[in-house]
Amino acid sequence: MGIQFTMLKLDPGHAFGVNGPMQKDTGDESKVVEQYDFANEDLSGVDVLIIPNFVDQEFLFSQREKIKDFLAKKKIVVYCGHLFREWLPGCAPFMPQHIQNYKDYEVFPAENSHIFEGVTTEDMTFKKGVAGFFARGYHHAPVGAEILLTFANGKPVTYIDRTSTNGTILVHAGRDLLGYAGENKSTDRIRPQFLAWLEAEVKTLKEGTAQ
Structure with a gap:
């Protein structure tokens, strides 16, 4: 049984893009469009x-009103990157994690x-x-945000x-959450659990009871 909602995903259109060598989205749940086609979508x-990650943020800045209007209609925006x-309401600029040794890259789920x-x-x-492939920094979360993942110092990786x-709005200071699959370790849980969360959140928003 497929997902019960619709997703549009922007493709940066280069080697580090949606299905570049760094990380692949193995599913077909999303409609994928070249990033600059977003203006007419x-x-x-x-x-x-x-x-x-790796989208053209200068272009997205030019599209910030379209993104804002989309959210005003009780929709969901997921941003994975720095x-x-x-261009994204409520999101502060990316901050690199202060690193003294490899343990500073450790991330902890709420x-x-x-x-x-x-x-x-x-x-x-x-x-x-x-160490450091999953996340190398954070965004300061707005007041009232639900924190999902942090570094040991409490800086929010995902909120x-x-x-x-x-x-x-879900912000993750790392790579595409849909790309975690097929590694034969516990990170394979991220993709299906992320899709399940999206489905539940869409349903809540449509019912007008989002908390």
Whole structure:
């Protein structure tokens, strides 16, 4: 049974894009469009907008009103990356994590984080024995945001913002959450749990009871 909502995903259109060598989105749940086609894309039938890392943020800045209007209609925007332009409501610029040793890259799920439930700190922090692939920084979360994932110092790697707009914004200071699959470790849980969270959040927003 497929997902019960519609997703539009922007493709940066280069080697590090949606299905570049760094990380692949293995599913077909999203309609994928070249990033610059977003300006002419009809969003009326879209529930979730997925914006992965390596997108052209100068272009997105020019489209900030379209993104704001989308959220005003009780929709969801997911941004995975390092924000440096103010195109996403409520999101502060990316800040690099202060690193003194590899343990400063360790990330920890919040107790009630359904997206990262059962995913271990070790599996997120290390890839082939090297730390820092999952996240290397954070965004200051707006007041009232739900924090899902942090560094040991409490800086938020992933958060949900339901207060800055009528919709829901999920910000993850790393790579596309849909790309975590097929690694034969606990990070394989992220993709299906993320999709399940999106489905539930879409339903809540449509019912007009988002918290």
